[in-house]
Amino acid sequence: MLYAVKMHVAIPHDLDPAERDATIAREKAYSQDLQRGGEWRHIWRCAGQYSNISIFDVESNERLHEILWGLPLFAYMTVEVTPLATHPSDIHA
Numbered sequence: 001m002l003y004a005v006k007m008h009v010a011i012p013h014d015l016d017p018a019e020r021d022a023t024i025a026r027e028k029a030y031s032q033d034l035q036r037g038g039e040w041r042h043i044w045r046c047a048g049q050y051s052n053i054s055i056f057d058v059e060s061n062e063r064l065h066e067i068l069w070g071l072p073l074f075a076y077m078t079v080e081v082t083p084l085a086t087h088p089s090d091i092h093a
């Protein structure tokens with residue numbers, strides 16, 4: 001099942017810089033593990049924003065929830081999930 005997920009990050013300005021940097025490093029490792037495993041298919045920076053749009057290919061809503069809930073930056077994120085269906089004009093479908 002494919003999902004487009006927009007993640008907007010808003011880290012509080014008063015967060016300890018060492019904790020902020022460590023959390024961002026854990027976020028990167030977590031994301032890259034899932035990319036290597038094939039469930040996190042794409043990640044794109046939204047130009048000019050501390051946001052990304054990502055494409056996930058997971059077996060269920062529950063699995064997507066588990067992945068998103070486990071994001072090290074989850075506490076500082078607004079997350080918008082869009083389930084994807086095949087478009088009838090897609091020449092690759």
Ligand SMILES: O=C(O)CC1=CCC(=O)O1
Nearest residue numbers: 009027028031050051052
């Ligand atoms: O920087 C972001 O957009 C937040 C994020 C999600 C996965 C990652 O590595 O960074």
